[in-house]
Amino acid sequence: MILNPCISFSEPKMISAFTSLSKGGTGKSTLASVITLSLGLADTRVLLIDFGEEGSSSRIMLRNPSPPYLRNILEGTYTLIDAIGLYSLSVFFKKKSLKSEFYMIPNIGSLPILNSNFNYLIVELAKLQDYLDFILIDYPAFQDYAFLTAVNSSDKIILVTEPNSAKAVVSLAKKNLKGEVIPVLNKYVKASSFSKTAYDVIISEYGECFVVPFDPALALINYRTLPYVLGNIKKETQNALINLIARISE
Secondary structure (H helix, E strand, O other): OOOOOOOOOOOOOOEEEEEOOOOOOOOHHHHHHHHHHHHHHOOOOEEEEEOOOOOHHHHHHHOOOOOOOHHHHHOOOOOHHHHOEEEEEEEEEOOEEEEEEEEEEOOOOOOOOOOHHHHHHHHHHHHHOOOOOEEEEEOOOOOOHHHHHHHHOOOEEEEEEOOOOHHHHHHHHHHHOOOEEEEEEEEEOOOOHHHHHHHHHHHHHHOOOEEEEOOHHHHOOOOOOHHHHHHHOOHHHHHHHHHHHHHHOO
């Protein structure tokens, strides 16, 4: 169990959005999935919402989830409560099997234009905050301004970058993101000058940077490997995830 020693979940948490803005391939959905799985192990009430049209975190967490999907809520054919599912997954640590429970609204397929039904979604999510410890939203890489508005409606924004694109993503974020930004530098390699430069860029802009080292166990994550990921990631990676979750929970 990697979370229990250091984090207190005494109060309902606000809505936290995972985004990389227009840059794909940063490992954002991987982090959202692993953090959800970790929180589920720690007996917290966590809800993950997937905005990806191709089923980003939905594919990782559930493989082929059945409807209703997020798009059905935004189309107005289902309510928020209809679409929330409670899921459990066995997670293996050193030959021990532990159960992670989490809530999720998956998505497969194109989303409609983010119209008034998105406002309905946010209002209804706010009503659930007394019953949940964490509400996490996994946003895809996007070009649509409507998505930017959606991201900025969150209480906390987890900005996920990787060394090769950090400078461009941070520059775009400083111009467009509002509110509290938690910058994450994923796939960090100590010996890489690109990683060091990216870290310095993030620190200079935000004054903090949560580094998640490159880890083969995370890089190869999918539905089949997910139950074994937390038992196989490096100690350094575990510590990085603990620190990030602690920051999100503040």
